[in-house]
Amino acid sequence: MQHRPTIRFHGAAGTVTGSCFAIETAGGLILVDCGMFQGSKTEKELNYRPFPFDPESVVAVVLTHAHIDHAGLLPKLARFGYRGPIYATGGTMDLCSVMLPDSAHIQEYEVEQLNRRNRRRSRVQVEPIYDATDAALVLTQFRPVRLRQWQEIAQDVRVRFWNAGHLLGSASIEMEIGQGRDLLRLLFSGDIGSGFKLLQHDPEAPAGFDYVVCESTYGGTDRLDTTDIGRRRILAQEVSTASRHRDGALIIPSFAVERTQELLADLIFLMETGDIPSCPIIIDSPLAIRATDIFEKHRDDLENGDLLVRAIRSKNVRFTQTVEQSKAVDFVRGFHIVIAASGMCEAGRIRHRLKNWLWREEGTVLLVGFQAAGTLGRILQDGAATVRIQGDEISVRANIRSIDVYSGHADGAELSSWLAGRLPVRYAVFLVHGEEEAMEAMARRAAALVGDEHVYRPRLDSAFRLDADGPVDISQAGPPPRIDPQQAGHRDWNNDYQTLLLDLQAELRNAADDKARGVVIRKIRRALEE
Structure with a gap:
């Protein structure tokens, strides 16, 4: 192979989000995923900056799945010149057909709100990362592929x-590059699901690769009870506890796609069996509603598809399509459950629901998925007494709960088992999609399978040449990383700034009198002068 x-x-x-791997071959530049960064402001700002490659030079994109942290920058890719094919499964195509336009709508709406504030403050106007036109354009570039069937995507490259x-x-995407004795075999795990997911069949893939790129989101976690019975028992306990407040609400921030449908199916099952009280379940997410229609369309491809359809049609379930219907949720009386996006509380209608319930002791917020560092969901999970939402300071009096049995990701033991099934791995396992602690734990698991010398932890924008005898780090020969790699996957200055503002406001509010408040202000001024 020359x-x-x-x-x-x-x-x-x-870090966990922003999935995008660029493979340079003799046949051209290929992308695996093109996802949006979520988390701290420092990471999210990468979404607005130029790609670290020329979009017009890309010859093909292969997409592992439709989640926004894997697919969310595809419209931007099209906006800046990519006109080639995007290969994905039929299910992924259908979900992207609603998720990408929804992402464009959210960006346009939030930028409009931001620019309104910026005009009042005489600040520079900003543009959305992409708009509805870009999302519509990129959807025309999707090409369907079937599972287990080879697809040639570039010269001497097939997947x-x-x-x-x-x-x-x-x-997961298997990729072969080259021919004959020069053939390289790669496997990109994508996100691996748990073997106990309600709606999905168990993950699968072949064995024997030169390189495996493996996710590590929950590499340090061993879930104790993720069976159907165990999962439902844990959920039932949370609902029963929250329902003791007869005028309260259980607010569940949830990813609109699959997590919402899984929760809905289990909640209706528990109501039918009498394990939780019957009550209204409000799906407050237009995206979740459209995604639910797609799940119903693909019910024959799902495990427990009939259970999901029965839940969708239950008399207890209400859907809010319009803004007016969503606003009316704040006036529902009696105990009820609201499921709203986004799952990390970073955008969407969940922020309105939180503004209405966080300050009320009779409210419960149940976090049911991974919360990336720097997100509002993580800040709540870490026990913040006050938070800022859309510029407003909100006291946290609601009961903040967290369960991990609805994660879409395999835990550490399951990831280790999945990787063991891919052996032998000749040269390297690259660990991605993980914060530092989880990745280090997964590295120990991987080392037990392939040897420590074959486990790599790439940093943001790092690069490796895939030589005949293993990978060679060529990061130093290329452009510098877009941000300090140490900033990825961590709280940033903006998180610390927001916390400082909240702490200062609490200090002034709790001071004995105006004289004491003056002392606090003078101390801060002296610190600034120094």
């Missing part, structure tokens, strides 16, 4: 998709 392939990790490296068990349409 041209040695290279791989660059332009996202999900040292094959395998069920990843994470989400409707989700896949």
